[in-house]
Amino acid sequence: MTSNSNVANMRRLVEQLKLEASLERIKVSQAAAELQQYCHQNAAKDALLVGVPAGSNPFREPRSCNLF
Amino acid sequence: MGEMEELRKEADNLKDQITEARKVVQDTTLQEAVAGTTLVGRVQLKTRKTLRGHLAKIYAMHWGTDTNCSKLCVSASQDGKLIVWDTLTTNKVNAIPLKSSWVMTCAYAPSGNMVACGGLDNMCSIYNLKGKDGNVKVMRELAAHTGYLSCCRFLNDSEIITSSGDCTCILWDIETGTEKTIFAGHLGDCMSLAVSPDFKMFISGACDFTAKLWDIREATCRQTFSGHESDINAIGFFPNGNAVITGSDDATCKLYDLRADQELITYQDSGIMCGVTSLAASLSGRLLLAGYDDFNVNIWDMLKAERVGVLAGHDNRVSCIGVSSDGMACCTGSWDSFLKIWN
Numbered sequence: 001m002t003s004n005s006n007v008a009n010m011r012r013l014v015e016q017l018k019l020e021a022s023l024e025r026i027k028v029s030q031a032a033a034e035l036q037q038y039c040h041q042n043a044a045k046d047a048l049l050v051g052v053p054a055g056s057n058p059f060r061e062p063r064s065c066n067l068f
Numbered sequence: 069m070g071e072m073e074e075l076r077k078e079a080d081n082l083k084d085q086i087t088e089a090r091k092v093v094q095d096t097t098l099q100e101a102v103a104g105t106t107l108v109g110r111v112q113l114k115t116r117k118t119l120r121g122h123l124a125k126i127y128a129m130h131w132g133t134d135t136n137c138s139k140l141c142v143s144a145s146q147d148g149k150l151i152v153w154d155t156l157t158t159n160k161v162n163a164i165p166l167k168s169s170w171v172m173t174c175a176y177a178p179s180g181n182m183v184a185c186g187g188l189d190n191m192c193s194i195y196n197l198k199g200k201d202g203n204v205k206v207m208r209e210l211a212a213h214t215g216y217l218s219c220c221r222f223l224n225d226s227e228i229i230t231s232s233g234d235c236t237c238i239l240w241d242i243e244t245g246t247e248k249t250i251f252a253g254h255l256g257d258c259m260s261l262a263v264s265p266d267f268k269m270f271i272s273g274a275c276d277f278t279a280k281l282w283d284i285r286e287a288t289c290r291q292t293f294s295g296h297e298s299d300i301n302a303i304g305f306f307p308n309g310n311a312v313i314t315g316s317d318d319a320t321c322k323l324y325d326l327r328a329d330q331e332l333i334t335y336q337d338s339g340i341m342c343g344v345t346s347l348a349a350s351l352s353g354r355l356l357l358a359g360y361d362d363f364n365v366n367i368w369d370m371l372k373a374e375r376v377g378v379l380a381g382h383d384n385r386v387s388c389i390g391v392s393s394d395g396m397a398c399c400t401g402s403w404d405s406f407l408k409i410w411n
Contacts, residue, residue, distance in 0.1 A: 007072055007075065010072060010075040010076065014082065016289060017082035017083060018082060020082075020086060020289075020291055020292060022085055023290070023291060025093045025328055025329045026093065026327040027093045027099065027328065028093055028094050028096055028098070028101075028328045028330070029096045031311075031329075031332065032096065032098045032325075032332065032383070032387060033101065035098075035310070035325070035353065036105065038307070038308045038352070039353050039354040039370070039371060041352075042307070042351060042352035042353070043354060045351060045352065045395065046352035046355070046395055047350070047351070047394075047395050047397070047411055048350040048357075048398060048411060049111070049350055049351075049355055050112065050395075052250075052396065057116070057411065058139070058156055058396065059117060059397055063146065064208070065177070068388055
């Protein structure tokens with residue numbers, strides 16, 4: 001690796017860091033509250049969380065033939 | 069060499085600035101914020117289906133998302149086959165023989181029209197599932213990476229993003245088979261990628277122990293997340309797209325919030341000493357399912373960071389895991405050559 005490409009890489013890193021440093025950040029309290037809110041709002045639809053009643057679980061073998 | 073010294077100083081200053089800026093917004097921790105929330109009750113999922121047919125280690129699986137194929141998934145095995153499964157009937161919809169058996173990843177296009185795979189051949193091969201004569205053929209071979217293909221994800225039928233052992237990710241134009249954008253910046257093999265729910269961003273996890281958030285259209289790296297002490301093998305978005313989950317060889321998973329630009333919590337247990345191979349979030353984001361080298365999948369309460377369940381059923385490493393788009397079931401794939409569907 002030539003010293004020129006080392007300098008070029010370093011310049012790129014500095015530009016990238018400038019970009020990342022300029023980000024506008026929100027407070028952790030707000031971020032945490034919104035994640036929590038999303039979980040609560042969608043909990044009822046989350047089959048892995050609340051379970052699926054045997055009759056309406058498409059992956060379970062039907063025990064009897066039902067006509068709906 | 070004066071310029072090099074100055075640039076190094078500038079870089080260090082900027083790194084300190086970023087650390088400071090992250091501290092400034094750290095008015096609490098996720099742990100404190102959810103202190104009033106009750107831990108999720110014990111989660112016990114049962115194997116509902118076992119998909120048998122591969123003859124060697126399974127390395128990857130991906131669920132279909134289109135309403136027509138929400139119960140279909142594709143898996144890739146080093147037996148040199150891609151299999152598209154109907155998970156309800158366990159029937160094989162397609163069994164696609166591959167040119168190279170050293171496959172490490174596969175993906176299902178959101179439309180359900182195509183699948184893709186790649187591995188040690190350094191290429192991403194696109195297969196058209198809806199060809200006129202009913203035969204599944206290679207549509208494109210995307211070649212430009214100089215290292216193995218670790219992961220690929222379709223944006224749509226004409227664009228796909230790949231991650232590689234050559235430390236870069238590439239956005240491809242499938243029509244022309246050429247690179248639209250090369251995302252360079254990682255200092256180690258890129259192991260995994262995930263696309264945001266709005267398809268505007270993607271995240272990559274690499275062997276440089278960092279995760280990077282990329283703006284697809286601006287072609288820039290927006291943010292870099294550190295903290296892991298070893299390779300990041302698995303990465304995914306929290307379902308609302310505002311946070312990222314990573315899984316690492318350091319035996320932990322981490323949750324990073326994109327807008328607060330920092331780690332919120334680490335999922336670890338002194339009893340877990342082996343690497344995380346794969347992860348997936350449940351529909352609401354409350355559960356984190358992570359596959360480990362010790363053949364198990366641990367289920368974590370994502371908010372409280374405690375283990376609330378285990379999926380034990382494979383006889384070898386769990387290499388891949390995915391939750392169906394309607395959240396109804398989770399699929400695990402293993403080096404024992406089987407896929408299992410759980411709910």
